[in-house]
Amino acid sequence: MEVSLDKRYPVAAGIEQAWAVLKDVRATAACMPGAAITEQTDDTHYKGTVKSKVGPSTLLFGGDIEVLGLDEAARELHMVGKGADKSGSSASMDLTAHLEPAETQDTCTLVGRAVVKVNGKLAQFGSRLLVPVSDVMLGQFADNFSAAAAAAMTRPAVVEAPAQQVDAAPQAQPSAVPPSQQIDTPPAPAPAKELNALALAWAVFKSWLRGLFGSRA
Amino acid sequence: MNAPTDPALQERTAALQGMGDSRLRKEDARFIQGKGNYVDDIKLPGMLHMDIVRSPLAHARIKRIDKSEALKVPGVIAVLTAEDLKPIKLHWMPTLAGDVAAVLADGKVHFQMQEVAVVIAEDRYAAADGVEAVQVEYEELEAVIDPYATLAPDAPVIREDLAGKTTGAHGAREHHNHIFTWEAGDKSAADAAFGVAPVTVAARIHYPRVHPCPLETCGCVASFDPVRGELTTYMTSQAPHVVRTVVSMLSGVPESKVRIISPDIGGGFGNKVGVYPGYVCAIVASIVLGKPVKWIEDRIENISTTAFARDYHMDGELAATPDGKITALRVNVIADHGAFDACADPTKFPAGLFHICSGSYDIPAAYACVKGVYTNKAPGGVAYRCSFRVTEAVYLIERMVDILANRLGLDKAEIRRRNLIRKEQFPYASPFGFEYDSGDYHTALAKVLDAVDYKGLRAEQAAKRADPNCPTLMGIGLVTFTEVVGAGPSKMCDILGIGMFDSCEIRVHPTGAAIARMGTITQGQGHQTTYAQIIATELGIPSEVIQVEEGDTSTAPYGLGTYGSRSTPVAGAAIAMAARKIHAKARKIAAHLLEVGEDDLDWEIDRFKVKGDDARFKTMKDICWAAYNNTPAGVEPGLEAVHYYDPPNFTYPFGVYLCVLDIDRGTGETHVRRFLALDDCGVRINPMIIEGQVHGGLTEGYAVAMGQQMPFDAQGNLLGNTLMDYFLPTAVETPHWETDYTVTPSPHHPLGAKGVAESPHVGSIPTFTAAVVDAFEHLGVTNMTMPHTSYRVWQQLKECGAAL
């Protein structure tokens, strides 16, 4: 089961600040609901987890993230995440995101194209939910990203001068900043995020079973 | 059976409950009291439970399997992977089709939910916990789902284990995903006929992948006795003796020390013919651990991995004269066999008996070519309640005949009348080399058309079509099919080199009670009831005292099992022949007791009488007793016989089915208003059971035609593998069935019987499609692909501008 999503989200921060977050894989990953980077294996490879914990349901995806491209000039990040959970599902997302200036100096637009693929139980029981669920997840990602970018504004130290990176090959250099110095991206307003995550994941799990159980709890 | 008129004789005949009697079923007593003995009911001391770790991906490399967490789960005893099976060379196993199949994935998975590892634990709960704890790392590969795309030059290689193999079990392989190409008929004759034909029609007919889905899933209990070195396995198998042979070959345990017991089976329908990885792993686990190991599939595993059916993509062509006389048939098939060629067909027939596809029609020239291909789907290709690939064949020819009728503006009954093989042409040599044994197709057709007032129905349909405000579309489907069953003559048919005979052994005891054992195995067909009826009539002893036993390879004679409607045609014949051997000996004993010559005796129902002297006779009961204490000189005591029957030919049951349905133009829902099934299965042994078999076959046919499907997405995920989505109709959806019959005995079968259980499945499916398509015919539609769900039918309504 595969779907492509093209999205545009407003960001409540200037393009430079937003780029500071976007090019930082850890910071960007942290904006994905329930996602976390657990380990960096080399310049472009990371290990991470995505956890959706909802009512009775827990889906823990462990997997790899590879940064395929980080284009300073185009303000574009291209990364692929692949993972599997223990109950027999796997999922992957090929994400290309770049930033465009907006009308005002202190806002910009996050433009994303994601190709989401799911296999196993997820695809068998929940394929029809893929689009709406991905929509919600990306929507939350955008909110968190915007919040992170806004927060980053107050931390000019971590924003490298573009000049240094202008000639950067598409090959990513996220390790230019050692993990220890990475900005700790503030989470989006916790209650809100949690509520969404709960409702969302509950939706996912219950929805997988839609069409599966012609009966009632 | 010419029934006697004398009341006394009638009474004695009735007392036997023999051939033709609607005898109530002997097996029911245990089933209605919950005392059936199905495989999951079997509990052995110290028995362990096995569960299977399966791949979420359809095509992937296995990078790593980590058992450690699973082994920590309380109650888990062992976890086996391909690496554990390698030393004993059991990580791959041979298939019935001459291919090999992975028992546990060997570095690569080829279809979704393929077996990757097994967990053996103290109970099924711990086993399930263990399965969840096994960590497997995969590297996803591009999956190939489309059977045409799989033959593209650059298509991913599905079977790396076959690299460099340019020939398979059935000849040359022309592509890395190609299995075989099989031809039948006379291509040049067919091509010539098409060359000069004034009328030709062509169509691509897809018969989608479906699953037999018996209510009981597959399973086994393997029990190896390390002291005696004996392996006993209780197994849901339609062919226990063949399985024993395979198990012996695989395990190295001598066949004499392998015992396969098929207990009560909760429906088979072809799903339980094959040998599955679960069986092999349970057996290995039992041998390794020295304890009984039970494996029971769950429903999702059953639908997803064990033995699908059909998946034939057929390009059919008919050549004809302007007045509708068919002159030639050509058909080219792409057969999607999934990741391993595990079709259950006679060895020499990789496409089964698909070449019955000239059907009930007198077609001078015909040619068929079937190409088998690999895709990233589960293996199978079994005969789902039909003889090998006969359902596909009948579907093809019946669709093509309707399409030709449409082209010529001929009525569907009329075009059949013009092409059906005539009574006097039997035995009829088909263009594919079959010799149809007997038939009277025109009589059967006329009987059905009269019964439903066919003319009246067509008039009603015309009136409805003329009314633009009519909320429904009315369709009439008519099918005149011929099956080929009873595989089969060993000169043509074998499995693993073993001829497809079947067997019977009868022992009659002093009191006149008998035990009979066969190589077949009932899955609901009522063998214990009907087989006894055959013996009762042949030997004149009551059915009630005849015990029929099957399914235990240690007690039953070797037989090929029950599938492809072969029990009555093959085992039924073996029973009659064995009984006749006993009958001949009984005559000797009777002559001895009555002190007359054998030729001075007449047989009458249950006794030998001295010609012309009704007072002097010996009943079979008398003779049975004498057989153990007073046999003539030179005649050994006892009264038993064995017969292995190798049929001289297949049998060819036929039928005429008619369906009337109405389609709701608003929702696309179909309502079957009437369905009449006329079957001719030759001589009828138990009419009650025959009618029951027909009801069941029609209902399965309805399910296949109207709802069953196994949809895959581009990555090879099977969508809809539970009973929520996989269509098994309830009593509410199932139509009311009308049945009728004619009797045209098989000339070569000792009883004249042909077999019936599968005709209604084979015959009804094209009838439903014909009816649905017929409803749209005036709108220019000539074919539609199953299943005819409300959704698909509505799409057709919309396309034709007929949706409300």
Added chain:
Amino acid sequence: MAKRIIKLTVNGKTVEKAVEPRMLLIHFLREECQLTGPHIGCETSHCGACTVDLDGESVKSCTHLAVQCDGSTVLTVEGLAQGGVLHAVQEGFYKEHGLQCGFCTPGMLMRAYRLLQENPDPTEAEIRTGISGNLCRCTGYQNIVKAIQYAAKKLKADAEAKQTVAA
């Protein structure tokens, strides 16, 4: 997980056992009580092969926890016949050829048994709806409908006979 002691009446006998909270009623009956009449066909509450009578209602025991049944009364197909005499529904299935492979039969019988108490004189449509939670792959239901009609008739006759005796 700590086991719970549950006590229930199964086919007239009191059964007291310690079970895991997650144990399904169908497994409790089949594994703990050795009552293998009820079968497992789909595990998602669609096929009805596991149907038993729980406190006077038909339920699918594959979708029910044993702990939920503490204090309950369960009747399975094994408890239908009384004193060696088949119940009318059992007789009906036999006489009308209402079964073939027999796998759905125990659930079908238990549903028919309860249906005829809910509605002693059902129409064919009511019977078909009444057993729509039970799947059969063999019979096409036509003879099952006849079997239930047979049982309805017999139960009615038996009841009338009783009344005349009483009168």
Added chain:
Amino acid sequence: MIPPEFDYHAPKTIGEAIALLGSLSEAKLLAGGHSLLPMMKLRFAQPAHLIDINRIPELRGIREEGGEIVIGAMTVERDLIASTILQQKLPLLSEAPRLIADPQVRNRGTIGGDIAHGDPGNDHPAIAIALDASFVLEGSKGRRSVKAESFFHGPYMTELAEDEILCEIRIAPFAGGTGWAYEKLKRKTGDWATAGAAVVMRMSGGTVSAVRIGLTNVAPTALRAAAAEQALLGKALDDAAVDAAAAAAMAIADPQEDLRGDREYKTAMTGQMVKRALRAAAARCR
């Protein structure tokens, strides 16, 4: 298919249940269990605790109170069908459950469980919207009442807070002359709706004087087809009016594709079900 381990609790009162819900982590309420248990067998759901609310008498039963019909949330479908109160005063609610699941499941499945899950595929949400029902919720902060129409926020997102339990469904009995219908298209017995429509209406002087329409499984939540209602009010129920209402309902349908059909089919079926339900309801208006 074996559920994972969990601990089991069977409170006897609503208060105990709410307390458990507040104190236990990863706890889930167990009502009829016919969605939750299969989900657990698939190991999608792995609650540490199940709180079985089947043994709470105050959650069951149907009664009349202050001019309202009050239905306990744990009242099973079979009891709705059998209720003489409903048959006489809210016939839609005793008739519609016949189209839900199958007889065995209707013996366990509850109206409250059906509603509380907020599953757009469930039938009661749309029916409750058509009936203008109120839901009584109770939690640690006490009781509150919510209109059916404003209860469903998204797929499985409802007004119900984590520590709240749906206790009652309150509905005003039908006024004289009220017509009703629930039309549900499904593939087979026990299936979820491909599309469904619930209608409650009254006519006076040959025109529609009141009407409420609820839609099942054609959007992320059950919907009230307000525009469709407006298209009918004050009009005679002729083909034009019915078509207009159906069109208005189709306009708000936002279904997801699945094996039942694509968006186009489900949207079209929304219109079909609305038309059929309106005609059936009209035929019952006296």
